[in-house]
Amino acid sequence: MRKIQKSRFAASAMLVWVLLLAPMAALAQTEIKMPKNKYKVEDDVKLGNEVSAKVENQFPILSDSASQNYLQDVGERLVLSIPREFRHPEFDYRFKIVNASDINAFALPGGPMYVNRGMIEAAKNEGEMAGVMAHEISHVALRHGTAQATKQSNPLNQILGIGAILGGAILGGQLGAQLGALFAQGYFLRYSRDYERQADILGARILADAGYDPRDLANMFRTINEQSEGGRPPEWLSSHPDPSRRYETINREAELLRVSPEPIKLTPGFLSTQQRLRRLPPARTLEEIQKDTQSSGGQGASGGMASGRYTRNVPYPSSAARTYATGNWLLVNVPSNWKQFEGESEVWFAPDGAYGNQGITHGALIGVNKTNQRNLANATQEYVNGILQANTYLRRTTGYSSTYVDGRSAYAVMLAGRSPVTGETEYALVYTTQLRSGDLFYVVGVAPRSQSSAYNRAFNEMVRSIELND
Numbered sequence: 001m002r003k004i005q006k007s008r009f010a011a012s013a014m015l016v017w018v019l020l021l022a023p024m025a026a027l028a029q030t031e032i033k034m035p036k037n038k039y040k041v042e043d044d045v046k047l048g049n050e051v052s053a054k055v056e057n058q059f060p061i062l063s064d065s066a067s068q069n070y071l072q073d074v075g076e077r078l079v080l081s082i083p084r085e086f087r088h089p090e091f092d093y094r095f096k097i098v099n100a101s102d103i104n105a106f107a108l109p110g111g112p113m114y115v116n117r118g119m120i121e122a123a124k125n126e127g128e129m130a131g132v133m134a135h136e137i138s139h140v141a142l143r144h145g146t147a148q149a150t151k152q153s154n155p156l157n158q159i160l161g162i163g164a165i166l167g168g169a170i171l172g173g174q175l176g177a178q179l180g181a182l183f184a185q186g187y188f189l190r191y192s193r194d195y196e197r198q199a200d201i202l203g204a205r206i207l208a209d210a211g212y213d214p215r216d217l218a219n220m221f222r223t224i225n226e227q228s229e230g231g232r233p234p235e236w237l238s239s240h241p242d243p244s245r246r247y248e249t250i251n252r253e254a255e256l257l258r259v260s261p262e263p264i265k266l267t268p269g270f271l272s273t274q275q276r277l278r279r280l281p282p283a284r285t286l287e288e289i290q291k292d293t294q295s296s297g298g299q300g301a302s303g304g305m306a307s308g309r310y311t312r313n314v315p316y317p318s319s320a321a322r323t324y325a326t327g328n329w330l331l332v333n334v335p336s337n338w339k340q341f342e343g344e345s346e347v348w349f350a351p352d353g354a355y356g357n358q359g360i361t362h363g364a365l366i367g368v369n370k371t372n373q374r375n376l377a378n379a380t381q382e383y384v385n386g387i388l389q390a391n392t393y394l395r396r397t398t399g400y401s402s403t404y405v406d407g408r409s410a411y412a413v414m415l416a417g418r419s420p421v422t423g424e425t426e427y428a429l430v431y432t433t434q435l436r437s438g439d440l441f442y443v444v445g446v447a448p449r450s451q452s453s454a455y456n457r458a459f460n461e462m463v464r465s466i467e468l469n470d
């Protein structure tokens, strides 16, 4: 079964934020506002914990405790300098070194932060290293991850939005496995330029308050540019198309801040940590680490559903289930051998050999359809018509029967037709129900007739497990 081509819904809320954050009067410190956020502070914590477990599963965390303690000390000093209005007692800022050579660092909602060994080795002094950390701490304190998701228009998108921001990591399973690839490609934690600017400005303020020279954050950009020649600059740098302007912004902000006459630069801790790290065997890049994980039998990072190849012998749905969770919003159990692929407002599940450029031949999909239809029957009809148009071989073979999904009134309808991929009769069983927003929530199970009993069982289990909390 193929995807329906949906029209895109533009998020216009973002423009408002850009306008609100236009530069203030020349001599005042630049104002920083907490962006609008519909998520609870605890959601940030939960997300960060989920993703950090995956990060630490995927990436080698350096076990050298002296270096680790040093980083934690620097981090804690910076955290103490977060301005009062941006503090969240629920957050747990914690700092770990990833044994990777790329000059990079990233922080997750709620506080877990990862600094690559390559970054510590590249920094010219502690101030430069602390600069990047202060920038990342600022993203966390301003809750940019969930704020960005807040701007998305549709409820599943919001969650998938967070997924996209976090490299799909929160979505678990297969997407979690793609984390490294996404990170290596710079898709990880891609914030808007405006958020980056806020993080620079708040970062500069934190640096100054903690006894550093905020200009060292700007200097770190130069250090990175010098050292990543030929290579790809790290995301947090490349998300700014104009690094020289960013450099100026930070230096201008620095003039408005009270900076210690003797800022912290080269400390014994910094020098000895650099020495220790440089004596270790050379680190690999995140990309190399990721490739290794794949070839050693880890879950492969797939280039998306379209890159799959259809095969004749598709494995039966595993009787073991795993939970697919999108924040608090949706919980569902799926067979553990199904991979998942997220789209704009849908997620598709399929086993190996059952997905490719023509959609899936076995598996299921879950999604949300924006609709103006007032009632479930009309909204369902509209959605089913969309499927039939995108999959001209399918016909509706039953009426719309009433049922329940997570206790809500729902419809079920069966479609069938000869699949152009398998040449066999394909069944598609559609369940629909309404979200509080009025939008249509749907689940579709897909399988060839010859395997329909095994797939029916798996699909029924899946539908029964659905928990909606919209």
Ligand SMILES: [Zn+2]
Pocket: 135, 139, 191, 196, 199, 236
């Ligand atoms: Zn950033």
